[in-house]
Every structure is written in structure tokens, then in C-alpha cells.
Amino acid sequence: MLLPEQLSSTRGLLSLELEREEGRERAVLACLFQPGTDAADDARLRAALSPEEAAVAARYQLPRRRGSYLMGRYCAKAALAPLLGENDLRRIGIHAGVFGQPLVRHRSGAPFGVSLTHWDTGAAAIAFPDGHPMGIDGESPNPDRLHTMSLSLSPEEARWAARSPLLRTTAAWTAREALSKVLRCGLMAPLEFLAIAPPAEADGNRGILEGNYAHFTQYRFVTLFHQQAVLSLCLPRRSRITGVEAIAAVEAQVESSARLESA
Numbered sequence: 001m002l003l004p005e006q007l008s009s010t011r012g013l014l015s016l017e018l019e020r021e022e023g024r025e026r027a028v029l030a031c032l033f034q035p036g037t038d039a040a041d042d043a044r045l046r047a048a049l050s051p052e053e054a055a056v057a058a059r060y061q062l063p064r065r066r067g068s069y070l071m072g073r074y075c076a077k078a079a080l081a082p083l084l085g086e087n088d089l090r091r092i093g094i095h096a097g098v099f100g101q102p103l104v105r106h107r108s109g110a111p112f113g114v115s116l117t118h119w120d121t122g123a124a125a126i127a128f129p130d131g132h133p134m135g136i137d138g139e140s141p142n143p144d145r146l147h148t149m150s151l152s153l154s155p156e157e158a159r160w161a162a163r164s165p166l167l168r169t170t171a172a173w174t175a176r177e178a179l180s181k182v183l184r185c186g187l188m189a190p191l192e193f194l195a196i197a198p199p200a201e202a203d204g205n206r207g208i209l210e211g212n213y214a215h216f217t218q219y220r221f222v223t224l225f226h227q228q229a230v231l232s233l234c235l236p237r238r239s240r241i242t243g244v245e246a247i248a249a250v251e252a253q254v255e256s257s258a259r260l261e262s263a
């Protein structure tokens with residue numbers, strides 16, 4: 001059995017306060033930093049899967065995709081476990097909806113949602129109350145992808161990104177993808193619809209950038225510049241979020257959470 005209590009002692013799990021005029025909510029962010037190819041045959045990650053999920057994983061022939069599936073499922077379950085009060089990650093089902101969006105299945109029927117992301121060297125998930133939609137996207141800043149990502153920038157975004165092209169373009173890209181997950185459209189929508197409104201300067205001390213979207217003004221984004229990845233969260237504009245600063249300390253490796261073994 002996998003114990004979320006043990007998980008929470010790793011530094012990959014952050015509890016986030018969401019403050020709104022009408023009250024407080026809680027979301028949980030889970031991160032894992034490990035190359036997807038290494039994760040592909042990791043028994044500790046596989047032990048978190050339900051039998052149905054294990055069957056899905058077995059169908060992925062490419063180690064990289066199998067690894068990303070395992071890491072994404074693991075992060076999603078780890079983030080949901082404290083909210084659901086569940087002690088066994090295998091009992092939290094993460095199914096795929098018709099657009100590929102993750103759907104939470106748990107016997108409690110408790111109303112929580114999850115959004116997840118994986119990149120070449122890690123994965124992350126945010127679990128949130130169903131009534132407070134959120135999305136997440138992460139990328140490791142990769143100079144080889146800079147040109148492709150920059151092609152989608154609006155003129156305003158491009159001007160803003162010019163000051164620090166790789167980090168800012170990756171930030172804009174992940175903020176857009178996080179919104180696309182909230183909307184469930186993914187990148188099937190015209191990319192300019194997802195554009196960000198270039199924000200004020202990043203708060204370099206906190207390693208956090210906050211901004212709005214050019215068109216979907218009811219949402220905003222918070223981008224975290226972690227040493228291993230650029231991670232963006234999309235959330236309702238009027239929600240204040242606290243706790244994300246701790247991302248700087250997150251170095252969760254599967255190795256460092258070796259306690260997470262099935263008993």
C-alpha cells in the first residue's frame with residue numbers, strides 16, 4: 001500500500017491555499033523530477049496504478065511514453081490523495097476523457113479534479129476542488145524548441161519575451177498550455193486565443209511570474225521558474241494563491257522517496 005503520509009514527507013508535495021472573497025479552498029501540487037525513460041520500468045511508480053491503468057501502461061511500447069504516463073499518474077494520485085483522504089494510491093483512478101483530459105474516479109465521489117503534465121525530465125500535477133478549475137503545464141527550457149515556440153507568440157508577447165527569450169518564451173508557452181487544459185481544447189484551438197497579456201516584470205527573488213491572459217480574462221497564470229523546469233498554473237483570476245514559493249525547494253526524486261514502496 002502506498003501511503004500519502006509518507007509522500008508528504010518528501011518535498012514534492014505542496015499544499016496551496018486558494019483565497020477568494022467567498023472563502024478558502026485548497027489545492028495540492030505534486031512534482032517528480034526524473035527522466036521519462038528512467039521512469040518507464042520503475043516498479044515504485046507502477047505500484048500506484050490500478051489494474052486498468054496498468055493495462056493502459058502496458059500498451060505503451062515506447063519507454064518514454066510509458067514513463068511519462070507512469071509519472072503523470074503518480075503525480076496526479078499523490079496530489080489527490082490528501083484531498084480525498086485516501087491512503088492507497090491504487091484506489092484513485094485517473095481515466096482519460098474523450099479529449100484526453102484526466103478524470104478522477106474515487107469511491108467517495110468527492111468533487112475534485114486534476115490536471116497533469118510531463119516533460120522530458122519530470123512530471124507534475126495539480127489537484128483542486130471541482131468548482132475551482134485549474135490547469136498545469138511544464139517544460140524544461142530547451143533551446144532546440146525555442147524557434148517553434150516563438151512562432152506562436154503574439155507581437156506583444158514577442159516584445160516581452162525578447163528580454164530573456166528562452167525563459168520567457170517557455171513561460172508564455174506553458175501558461176498557454178495550462179489554459180488550454182482548463183478549457184479542454186488543448187492546442188486544437190487557434191493559438192492566438194490562448195495568448196497571455198505580457199506581465200509586469202518577473203519577481204526574480206521569488207522565481208515566480210504572475211500574469212493575465214489576453215482574451216480569457218477570467219483566468220490568470222502563475223509561472224514558477226524551478227531549476228529543472230518552467231511550470232505554469234492557470235487558475236481563476238480572482239483567486240489568490242499562497243504556498244507556491246516553496247517550489248524552489250522541491251527536488252523530489254523517486255530515489256529520495258524510496259519509502260514509497262508497496263507493502
Ligand SMILES: CC(C)(COP(=O)(O)OP(=O)(O)OC[C@H]1O[C@@H](n2cnc3c(N)ncnc32)[C@H](O)[C@@H]1OP(=O)(O)O)[C@@H](O)C(=O)NCCC(=O)NCCS
Nearest residue numbers: 069072099100101102116117118137181184185186187188
Ligand atoms: C493538452 C495538450 C496541449 C497537452 O500537450 P503536451 O504538452 O504534449 O503534454 P503535457 O505533458 O503537458 O500534458 C499531457 C496531459 O494533458 C492532459 N490532457 C490531454 N488532453 C487534454 C485536454 N483536452 N484537456 C485537458 N487536459 C488534457 C492529459 O492528462 C495528458 O497526460 P496523459 O495523456 O498522460 O494523461 C495536447 O495534448 C493537446 O493539444 N491535446 C488536444 C488534443 C485533442 O483535443 N484531441 C481531440 C481528439 S478528438
